[in-house]
Amino acid sequence: MTVFSDYLPATLVLVIVAIMVDLVIGDPRSLPHPVVVIGRAISVLETRWNQGSDKQRRRSGVMLTATIVLATFASAWLVLRLLSALHPWLGIVAEVWLLATTLAIKGLADAGRAIAVPLAKGDLPAARQALSMIVGRDTQGLDEAGITRGAVETVAENTVDGITAPLFFALIGGAPLALAYKAVNTLDSMVGYRNQRYADFGYASAKLDDTANWVPARLTALCLWLAGLMMSVPRAYDLHWKGALRGTWRDAPRHPSPNAGWPEAMVARLLGVQLGGTNYYEGVASCRATLGKPLEPLRVAHIDATIRLMHGGWMLFMLLSAVLMxxxxxFPPRFL
Structure with a gap:
């Protein structure tokens, strides 16, 4: 009982400090990043194991997923234990740094602004180039609405992958579990495709990523709605929060991803715009369902509004988590 009641506040403090570190320094490229190491390990094993029949590939994919996730968790746990044994402060500093590497608050906001700034100046080529750095779709020839849609969709979707989901797992299991989540997320981004090469090999990775994001995605949508409600009170933004919950509940399942649709649909409803539709990848059209209603045309101001919603969403997520913890x-439950 005592261990449980001591663990929760300590973890909460470490996570808050990690958020502050991420907000100040982001992801300096001069420092080693665990996700880079995870990505290299996935690449090496994928080359060796993604062979054979469809059945063999699917079995190898399960082995890859288990190996990477468990190895990530175990490595982080072992490093923290060793450093804590040398000196408690070494363990604390290391855990804060590891937690910070799982977050992308500053990076996501900066990426959005890197698109919005040239777009606001009418520099479409620079805005398209900035957008191409964070999306896989073709950006050549996109107008202001198309560039804005790409930026808004990316910031909304990655609010889960890059912020609230890592926070969710960090609050439950500290840096080891947060890094294990990032391993799942990295696996999905590298091998979780429905093409000939990865349909079977990446099946386990994709399904585990869907499972891991199920709760965070829906909690994030709720927190975004609460953020929209609070932002609308002083009328700093004319957000359409009335009916946004019902609209998101109806729109989100239409998205190809079982989770990405929730933050995207909520942002679309709050902004009063329509997301989704047709994208082009290497000249090939890819059509998906639309989210939200086009009450107003997409414009550069919607990128700033989405970034503010992102910040409000994760702050409320942390506030509600802190109150619960x-x-x-x-008053710890008896079964704990």
Whole structure:
């Protein structure tokens, strides 16, 4: 009981400090990043194991997923234990740094602004180039609405992958579990495709990623709605929060991803715009369902509004988590 009540506040403090570190320095390229190491390991094993029949590939994919996720968790746990044994502060500093590497608050906001700034100046080529750095779709020839849609969709979707989901797992299991989540996310981004090469080999990775993001995606949509409600009170933004919950519930399942549709649909509803539709990848059209209603045309101001919603969403996510964790530490359930 005592261990449980002591663990929750300590973890909460470490996560808050990690958020502050990410907001200040982001992801400096001069420092080693765990996700880079994870990605290299996936690449090496994929080359060796993605062979044979469809059945063999699917079995090898399960082995890849288990190996990478468990190895990531075990490595982080072991490093933290060793450093803590040398000195408690070494363990604390290392855990804060590892937690910070799982977050992309500053990076996501900066990426959005890198698109919005040239777009606001009418520099479409520079805005398209900035967008091409964070999306896989073709950006040549996109107008202001197309560039804005790409930026808004990316910021909305990655609010889960890059912020709230890592926070969710960090609050449950500290840096080891947060890094294990990032391993799942990296696996999905590298091998979780429905093409000839990865349909079977990446099946387990894709399904585990869907499972890991199921709760965070829906909690994030709720927190985005609450953020939209709070932003609308002083009328700083004319957000369409009334009916956004019902609209998101109806729109989100239409997205190809079982999770990405929730933050995207909520942002679309709050902004009063329509997301989704047709994208082009190497000249090939890819059509998907639309989200939201086009109450107003997409324009550069919607990128800034989405970034503010992102910040409001993760802050409320942390606030609600803090209240829950403090309550659990003061009144721990008997079965814990």
């Amino acid at each position: 403090v309550a659990l530490s003061l």
